[in-house]
Amino acid sequence: MATVSYDCRALRIDDKRILVLSGAIHYPRSTPAMWPDLMRMSKAAGLNTIETYVFWNLHERNRGVFDFSGRLDLRRFCGLAAEHGLHVILRIGPYICAETNYGGFPPWLRDVPGIQMRTWNQPFMTEMERWTRLLGDYLRPLFAPAGGPIILAQLENEYNNIARIYGDDGRKYLQWCSQLGRSLNLGVPIVMCAGAAEGAIETINASYGHETIEAHFQRHPDQPALWTEFYPGWYDTFGYPHHTRSAEDVAYALARFFA
Secondary structure, eight states: OOOEEEOSSOEEETTEEEOOOEEEOOGGGSOTTTHHHHHHHHHHTTOOEEEEEOOHHHHTSBTTBOOOOGGGOHHHHHHHHHHTTOEEEEEEESOOOTTOGGGGOOGGGGGSTTOOTTSSOHHHHHHHHHHHHHHHHHHGGGBGGGTOSEEEEEESOOGGGTHHHHHHHHHHHHHHHHHHHHHTOOSSOEEEESSOOTTSEEEEEESSGGGGHHHHHHHOTTSOOOEEEEOSSOOOOTTSOOOOOOHHHHHHHHHHHHO
16 A cells, blocks of 8 residues: 655655656557566666556447456556556546547547537536546556555646637636546546646646746646656658657657756
8 A cells, every 4th residue: 555645846655755757558559468578678668657548438339338358458457567566657538639539538429418528518527427437446446545556647638739719618627627536536646737727736748848847837836847748759640751759859858857
C-alpha cells in the first residue's frame, strides 16, 4: 500500500519525492504474450513508469457489453507492470485522441438522444460517469492505496484545443470532470493535460516542454511540472511528407526541460 501526493516540485510516494520517468505502451496495440518483454525493455531503458490510455471504444463496443479479455485485459497489463517494478499512469479520458477511431469514444455514443460530446450535456455526462465509475471499480485493487501500481489517473484530454468552442459550458463540464475524478475515491491524484479545472494537476503536452514551464508555475504555483506528452515523432497525413524528428533535437528538448 502506498500514499500518493504531490508538492510544487514533484510527485510524492509515501511522502518521498520521486522522478517519474514514463513511457507509453497502449495495451490493445500489442498482445498479452508481448507484454512481459515490453515491460522488461522499458525497465532496462531506465523507465520506472508505464503510461496507457484506456480504450472505451474497444471495451464497450456495444452499450452495456464489456470486454476485458485478451489484449483488452487491463488488469493483467497493470499487474505485469507491477511485477516488473513499474508504476502505471492511467489515462482514462474517456476522450483520448490516441490516433484511434472517434478519439476513443464507442460509435454507439453518437446515437444517444440529445448528446453533445465533451461539454455540459447531461446525456454525455451520464454515459461518461457510468463508464468511468465501472472502470474505477474494476481496477480499484490496482491503485496505489490498495497496493497496486497505478499512481495517477487522467480525466479528459487536451481540452484547451476545444475550450473556445464551448465557452462557459465547457468550463462547467471540465470542473465537473475534476469533481467526478475526486468522487471516484481512487486514492491517487487526478491529472488533466493541456487544460485543467481546480482540483486536478494540469500537465504539459509539448514538443519543447521547457517553453511552458514558466507559465505553468504562474498558473499553478502549488503543482509540479509534469510533462505527460513529449513527441519524438508525429503521425503522417496522406499526401504530406513523413514526419521525423532527430535524436539530437529530442535530447536537446529533454535536457532543457530538466535544466
